[in-house]
Amino acid sequence: MYQEIDLDKMDVNAEPPIEEPDRQYYFMAKCREWVREFERKNGRRPFAFTQTFGCQMNARDSEKLEGILEQAGYEKTDREEDADFVIYNTCTVRENANQRVYGRLGYLHSLKKKNPGLKIALCGCMMQEKQVVDKLKKSYRFVNLVFGTHNIFQFAELLNRMQSGDHMVVDTWEDTDQIVEKLPVDRKYSFKSGVNIMFGCNNFCSYCIVPYVRGREKSRRPEEILEEIRRLVADGVVEVMLLGQNVNSYGKNLEEPITFARLLRKAEQIEGLKRIRFMTSHPKDLSDELIQAMADSKKVCRHIHLPLQSGSSRILQAMNRRYTKEQYLALTEKIRRVIPDISITTDIIVGFPGETEEDFEETLDVVRRVRYDSAFTFIYSKRTGTPAAAMENQVPEDVVKKRFDRLLALVQDISRDVSSRYTGQTKEVLAEEVNSQDAALVTGRMDNNLLVHFPGTAADIGKIIPIHLDTCKGFYYMGTKA
Numbered sequence: 001m002y003q004e005i006d007l008d009k010m011d012v013n014a015e016p017p018i019e020e021p022d023r024q025y026y027f028m029a030k031c032r033e034w035v036r037e038f039e040r041k042n043g044r045r046p047f048a049f050t051q052t053f054g055c056q057m058n059a060r061d062s063e064k065l066e067g068i069l070e071q072a073g074y075e076k077t078d079r080e081e082d083a084d085f086v087i088y089n090t091c092t093v094r095e096n097a098n099q100r101v102y103g104r105l106g107y108l109h110s111l112k113k114k115n116p117g118l119k120i121a122l123c124g125c126m127m128q129e130k131q132v133v134d135k136l137k138k139s140y141r142f143v144n145l146v147f148g149t150h151n152i153f154q155f156a157e158l159l160n161r162m163q164s165g166d167h168m169v170v171d172t173w174e175d176t177d178q179i180v181e182k183l184p185v186d187r188k189y190s191f192k193s194g195v196n197i198m199f200g201c202n203n204f205c206s207y208c209i210v211p212y213v214r215g216r217e218k219s220r221r222p223e224e225i226l227e228e229i230r231r232l233v234a235d236g237v238v239e240v241m242l243l244g245q246n247v248n249s250y251g252k253n254l255e256e257p258i259t260f261a262r263l264l265r266k267a268e269q270i271e272g273l274k275r276i277r278f279m280t281s282h283p284k285d286l287s288d289e290l291i292q293a294m295a296d297s298k299k300v301c302r303h304i305h306l307p308l309q310s311g312s313s314r315i316l317q318a319m320n321r322r323y324t325k326e327q328y329l330a331l332t333e334k335i336r337r338v339i340p341d342i343s344i345t346t347d348i349i350v351g352f353p354g355e356t357e358e359d360f361e362e363t364l365d366v367v368r369r370v371r372y373d374s375a376f377t378f379i380y381s382k383r384t385g386t387p388a389a390a391m392e393n394q395v396p397e398d399v400v401k402k403r404f405d406r407l408l409a410l411v412q413d414i415s416r417d418v419s420s421r422y423t424g425q426t427k428e429v430l431a432e433e434v435n436s437q438d439a440a441l442v443t444g445r446m447d448n449n450l451l452v453h454f455p456g457t458a459a460d461i462g463k464i465i466p467i468h469l470d471t472c473k474g475f476y477y478m479g480t481k482a
């Protein structure tokens with residue numbers, strides 16, 4: 001979180017501090033000098049545009065980037081074509097995420113021809129891939145700054161290097177065990193926030209690139225997390241989303257080990273905090289202690305995201321998921337026994353190498369039995385460097401596409417049915433924004449994550465309001481204040 005440092009009182013001509021985060025605050029002050037110079041020349045401050053690809057972890061990282069840009073004196077813009085500085089925080093979990101970035105870079109190149117002063121930066125997971133950085137260095141020389149996930153805390157320092165030179169600045173690290181706390185953050189929402197509890201992943205699911213681009217699992221110390229939540233609450237936040245690739249293994253490698261369930265119980269005690277969410281849970285590590293902590297809690301939302309990936313035990317083994325179909329089903333039954341009203345959502349991959357029609361039927365079988373509130377379905381994407389990419393028997397594209405469509409239809413059918421089970425009831429809804437299509441409506445979320453639209457005004461935003469759920473429209477409700 002933000003440190004109380006007056007950047008204008010900092011001596012930017014002195015040697016930069018060695019310690020973090022002091023060093024970054026020093027460079028923020030330096031960037032601010034550059035911005036003042038820009039302002040003198042142009043009569044306005046420079047505009048910065050941030051684009052985030054990928055998961056909640058990246059969204060949270062972008063809030064940190066924006067916090068630093070704000071401290072440096074940049075003005076935010078939503079219009080890329082007005083920007084003096086553009087930064088893309090990239091994702092590489094599936095190939096189409098990469099393609100979108102290359103597509104957008106073509107557009108940025110055309111903007112740069114019109115505005116040669118435009119500076120372009122790329123960071124995030126894609127930048128941790130050597131072949132990507134090589135390609136950028138060779139064919140995308142108009143990019144000014146490239147850095148990775150491990151040194152994102154150095155953004156102020158790198159920004160300063162970019163501002164004071166004309167050459168392409170490239171700095172990516174292989175891994176780090178460093179967690180730098182207390183950097184500034186510019187939150188997208190005033191009333192809810194993500195909170196990182198851990199970084200990286202040790203699971204090495206055979207299809208997944210995340211462990212390679214995010215590095216080994218590192219947990220933040222519980223005191224740092226709780227202190228951050230307290231500060232957020234003091235600043236108006238009522239809902240936090242605890243973030244990690246596998247929150248169920250949180251705390252295992254800390255000097256003083258602690259379980260995720262214990263962390264939840266501590267967070268529960270923070271006064272003023274109303275809702276706690278978390279993401280993501282790996283089924284293999286989900287403990288009875290966690291289920292009990294959820295059941296006992298008044299703040300932890302009745303929702304668990306429990307990625308299945310495949311319903312076939314044979315494929316699950318090839319995926320290195322370390323649970324079987326039966327274990328997964330038993331787990332969901334246990335969760336529902338202890339917390340009957342819980343929403344369960346999932347991620348499923350179709351077309352993993354070697355997946356047969358029988359394997360796929362097993363996936364459909366799990367979907368029918370668990371009856372997910374919703375599911376993200378993905379076509380398997382080959383990621384260079386992962387064990388699955390080297391597997392023979394990749395499934396033909398047309399077969400995968402047909403299976404994908406069948407799965408999606410089933411998932412949606414069930415989801416529509418399951419989602420409507422609250423019709424006629426009154427539920428608490430956190431009002432999140434004025435509806436973009438109809439300004440007389442406000443859109444909010446129930447604790448199970450379902451969306452609700454109801455007549456309201458901007459004054460409702462950030463409040464938890466009892467709403468009568470009048471009708472279910474498939475994946476959302478229309479309601480009225482109770």
Ligand code: SAH
Pocket residue numbers: 093094207208209210244245246280281282307309347348349378379380381382383
């Ligand atoms: N740590 C989380 C997932 C992070 S990635 C977990 O283990 O649940 C989010 C989702 O992307 C995964 O759950 C998986 O369904 C999907 N995914 C990851 N790698 C993929 C690949 N190579 N092809 C298709 N989908 C993939």
Ligand code: SF4
Pocket residue numbers: 201202203204205208209210211245246282
């Ligand atoms: Fe990827 Fe598996 Fe780690 Fe999730 S748990 S990030 S799917 S390797």
Ligand code: F3S
Pocket residue numbers: 053054055056057058090091092093125126210213214
């Ligand atoms: Fe993508 Fe990186 Fe998240 S690869 S899904 S942005 S951890």
